[in-house]
Amino acid sequence: MAAEPDGPLTVLGIETSCDETAAAVVRRHSGGAPEILAEELLSQIDEHRPYEGVVPEIAARAHLDRLDGLTGRAMAAADLGFGDLDGVAATAGPGLIGGVMVGATTGKAIAAAAGKPFLAINHLEGHALSARLTGPVAFPFLLLLVSGGHCQLLLVQGVGRYLRLGTTIDDAVGEAFDKVAKLLDLGYPGGPAVEAAAAHAQNPERFALPRPMRGRPGCDFSFSGLKTAVFHRLRAPDCQPAPDDAADMAAAFQEAVADVLVERTCNGLRMAKEREPGLRRLVVAGGVAANRRLRRALEDLCAREELDIFIPPQRYCTDNAAMIAWAGAERLALGLTSPLDFAPRPRWPLDQLDGPAESAGGATAR
Ligand code: KG4
Ligand code: ZN
Numbered sequence: 001m002a003a004e005p006d007g008p009l010t011v012l013g014i015e016t017s018c019d020e021t022a023a024a025v026v027r028r029h030s031g032g033a034p035e036i037l038a039e040e041l042l043s044q045i046d047e048h049r050p051y052e053g054v055v056p057e058i059a060a061r062a063h064l065d066r067l068d069g070l071t072g073r074a075m076a077a078a079d080l081g082f083g084d085l086d087g088v089a090a091t092a093g094p095g096l097i098g099g100v101m102v103g104a105t106t107g108k109a110i111a112a113a114a115g116k117p118f119l120a121i122n123h124l125e126g127h128a129l130s131a132r133l134t135g136p137v138a139f140p141f142l143l144l145l146v147s148g149g150h151c152q153l154l155l156v157q158g159v160g161r162y163l164r165l166g167t168t169i170d171d172a173v174g175e176a177f178d179k180v181a182k183l184l185d186l187g188y189p190g191g192p193a194v195e196a197a198a199a200h201a202q203n204p205e206r207f208a209l210p211r212p213m214r215g216r217p218g219c220d221f222s223f224s225g226l227k228t229a230v231f232h233r234l235r236a237p238d239c240q241p242a243p244d245d246a247a248d249m250a251a252a253f254q255e256a257v258a259d260v261l262v263e264r265t266c267n268g269l270r271m272a273k274e275r276e277p278g279l280r281r282l283v284v285a286g287g288v289a290a291n292r293r294l295r296r297a298l299e300d301l302c303a304r305e306e307l308d309i310f311i312p313p314q315r316y317c318t319d320n321a322a323m324i325a326w327a328g329a330e331r332l333a334l335g336l337t338s339p340l341d342f343a344p345r346p347r348w349p350l351d352q353l354d355g356p357a358e359s360a361g362g363a364t365a366r
Pocket of ligand 2 (some may be wrong): 123127147286287318329
């Protein structure tokens, strides 16, 4: 492992793993303080809206059309040329492979042309380290990652040192929000629509929904039964098509999700403390972390458990390139660069990363 660098490290980051095309330039000052120099993001929501979900081929083509221009704009906004960078980071998985290949190939090409190190970033690592981009969050911490593609609890012990404690056995939590929004005819993307509808509930307790996995050992999640319960409940004779139904059901669903996430996180905390007895930080990341009901429930949990809670601002909870550039800078500071023949991958569990050796304790504190 390389020694901590003396000077600042400036990294271009590229994110194309789903339906956001994004480029950002981030600087890691010596000592570890972050600075975001530029960030550009184009959402493809309008292209995918007619299909009520992300169409991989449309996403890949849109990334290809826009990434060059977006990267140029980010570099211009940072007032830098590629030669001024210390490294180029790109999401290399997991995600929709067409888009991942567009981003990773672009990142490699820039790195090769400018003679700079390339950093293949696991998208989940981007989310995992995003809290350190927006505030001083020391390792270790428990990470609740709640997005459209993932629902996991991880013990984060350092850069590249992740232990997955639990994951969903079926749908991701954001996916469940999106599917329930579809059932309730609330539009796409579903998470914000469900939250907005729930705010108008007349009676959030009208529909009794199950709490999947509650009381089970471990901290795995399950959401597909909850979505099916919503489906059946909406077809019950007492549920007449009326505006209140969608709002009441959205609130009932949101409550059920908050309950199971809190209960599972509590179990995850116990498991994490077996390895890190002094653990006292929870980080929540991923698009679903934008949900205010969920935030409140997790804040209450942390108050009870005497944990500090860190939730990045919403724009860094959802997909963005600053978190990829930052993960690249954190890796670069440890000398963890990637070869140019690094193969992009649709699946890439976070606990299969190359982190510094267990004894490298100095690398893990900030
Ligand atoms: O992290 P993200 O931007 O993309 C993935 O990597 O998946 O997460 C997107 C997910 C979508 O499923 C979206 O419906 C959900 O996050 N989401 C929300 C909210 N805002 C976004 N879910 C619940 N409440 C919200 N306010
Ligand atoms: Zn994501």
